[in-house]
Amino acid sequence: xxxxxxxxxxxxxxxxxxxxxxxxxxxxxxxxxxxxxxxxxxxxxxxxxxxxxxxxxxxxxxxxxxxxxx
Numbered sequence: 912x913x914x915x916x917x918x919x920x921x922x923x924x925x926x927x928x929x930x931x932x933x934x935x936x937x938x939x940x941x942x943x944x945x946x947x948x949x950x951x952x953x954x955x956x957x958x959x960x961x962x963x964x965x966x967x968x969x970x971x972x973x974x975x976x977x978x979x980x981x
Contacts, residue, residue: 916937935950959976
């Protein structure tokens with residue numbers, strides 16, 4: 912379960928070499944599946960909750976999101 916005030920890493924993106932190991936602190940929810948996060952550098956992000964690694968499901972480390980290169 913994703914909770915406000917806690918830190919989470921992003922899931923890995925399939926077929927993408929770069930891996931972001933930073934922890935994002937959740938500061939709020941916009942909708943049921945959207946969270947507002949703050950990175951260690953202070954930058955804010957709006958992400959789907961499914962993109963964060965849930966401590967209750969630590970084996971789910973890959974996101975269903977795919978990056979396309981053109």
